[in-house]
Amino acid sequence: MSAQEAARRQLIAALTPIVGERYVLHRPEELLLYEYDGSALDQATPDVVVVPASTEEVAACLREAWQRGVPVVARGAGTGLAGGSVAERGGLVVSLARMNRVLSVDPLARTAVVQPGVVNVDLSVAAAPYGLHFAPDPSSQRSSTIGGNVAANAGGPHCLKYGVTAAHVLAATLVLADGSVLRVGGAVPDAPGYDLLGVVVGSEGTLGIVTEVMVRLTPNPEAVHTFLAIFDEMDGASAAVSAIIAAGIVPAALEMLVGEGIAAVEAAVRAGYPTDARAVLLIEIDGLREDLADQARRIAEHCTAHGARELRAAADEEQRQRLWAGRKGALAACARIAPHYHIQDGVVPRSRLPELLRFTEEVARRHRITVVNIFHAGDGNLHPLLLFDLREPGVRERAIAAGEEILRACVEAGGSISGEHGIGIEKRDYLAWIFGAADLEAFAQLRAVFDPAGQMNPCKLLPMGSSCADIQQARGALRAVAQGAWI
């Protein structure tokens, strides 16, 4: 038996008394399910998956991994789009699937305490009897978890008005690599001292595993208006987005669908989208009933002034839900065009949207790949969805090259490489485009404070040099290699 296999068996034996045999997964057919996340391009098999049921169990599992130098990767629902929950270096995947309870809802304080494996939409369902909801609503909200949302600092259509996940997290419990437990943040705002909660949100599982979260809940609005603005020209739709925001109107959501994606969505969902349009804006405004009529009128004026040929309002809640089902089901709908995708997450100043959208189409043409743009236009968060069939030789490399060109253009336009999906594996080496060596070194040092051995989600989030080999060699995490075991 190889040293690696012997070490794996020892780890299985150590984890079993902690969580029970049923929740230590190690057979090839069990590990298969944990090989990938929502991105098509990153895949790796973990050595062992453990499914703990409490903070104490997570801590005990991490202590075992720590003593053995085993890399640890936290996993929520695995819907991430940057390879974040893929165990690129093997090791232990900690699935939070069993920690899926809403522990309490406090309607007076408008807060809830939840375990990390709670599915995003289930939290809003639990808060609904109190007229409250959890505002961050990634399009994956029917499957992605609060822990994953916190780790990725997820956004969503309604984050334009309400802010991304970071704005809705008050406190978190974090199990560190060595199994110690840290509580960051608190119910009371503006706590003195360093903002460790701010560091933890968006850290993509590289600092520890979030095992409990206190979140802010948002009152449901008194009234909601949802409508589609339909355009024959893509540039007109982009210009309308800029004009609406520049006029001081902040819609609850301002989403854009372009080209082939509209027809794919309509074919899959029958949401009521016009299949002959070049672009549509899905616009939602919410608030006090008396304010909405005026806002709707002003938005309609801006759309018409920029060439909208028609505005269609949702007549009732059922129509509104159908329009949203179209938008939120868009990624799945595009499987009708091609079986695989590589989605980018660049952000640009809104005024640069028209040129960037044209650029994505030009890049896709050059790389002989279909591109569909369905994205959070209101905050300039582009999601060029590159569609292809991985069975075609060379297409993987062409898709990566096309994605890289698009992200470079976003950065050159004054934007960034990620609006909400995180960095993960896919974009770790692009980080050096937007941060200097001193910044990256500071990030690496910060990470090492939480995880000196670099065992938590190794080689993610930071460029390979600063996050992976350098840190681990410098701080001795490779001791397992010396013993012929992990990493």
Ligand SMILES: Cc1cc2nc3c(=O)[nH]c(=O)nc-3n(C[C@H](O)[C@H](O)[C@H](O)COP(=O)(O)OP(=O)(O)OC[C@H]3O[C@@H](n4cnc5c(N)ncnc54)[C@H](O)[C@@H]3O)c2cc1C
């Ligand atoms: C169809 C579709 C639509 C999407 N739409 C959006 C969108 O609108 N907005 C958006 O922001 N994203 C979107 N995403 C991306 C994805 O859903 C989000 O990043 C989501 O937050 C990931 O949650 P998850 O539970 O699936 O986490 P995973 O994919 O399992 O993990 C994501 C990252 O978080 C870490 N992690 C997970 N749980 C924990 C924990 N408890 N403690 C510490 N680290 C942890 C993982 O290690 C990994 O690095 C979409 C994805 C899909 C497939």
